Amino acid sequence: MVKVTFIEQDGKRREIDAVAGDPLMYSAKDAGIDGIVAECGGSAMCATCHCYLLEAPNGPLPDPLVDEADTIEFNANEPRENSRLTCQIKVTEALEGAVFQVATGR
Numbered sequence: 001m002v003k004v005t006f007i008e009q010d011g012k013r014r015e016i017d018a019v020a021g022d023p024l025m026y027s028a029k030d031a032g033i034d035g036i037v038a039e040c041g042g043s044a045m046c047a048t049c050h051c052y053l054l055e056a057p058n059g060p061l062p063d064p065l066v067d068e069a070d071t072i073e074f075n076a077n078e079p080r081e082n083s084r085l086t087c088q089i090k091v092t093e094a095l096e097g098a099v100f101q102v103a104t105g106r
Contacts, residue, residue: 007101008034018091025049025087035102042087047075049086055099
């Protein structure tokens with residue numbers, strides 16, 4: 001398991017155990033992270049798993065692919081430079097200690 005922290009929309013910090021090899025969204029949903037809706041099931045189409053990457057202690061994450069970047073640009077509420085879709089982030093050991101803030105809903 002990989003420890004990742006989410007800051008929910010109400011400011012509550014929650015550390016979760018994420019499953020290596022899975023999209024981060026799955027572990028966030030399983031842990032009941034408030035604000036991770038995941039309407040499209042991980043297809044990078046809805047931006048309802050949109051978060052902001054605040055900390056990545058083990059180095060930067062790989063850049064978003066075109067589908068993720070386009071979905072953030074056109075569908076995400078309040079996109080920022082550090083916006084990511086958790087459905088597109090594969091959990092690896094390098095994600096240990098990362099902190100994500102759940103983006104505000106629509």
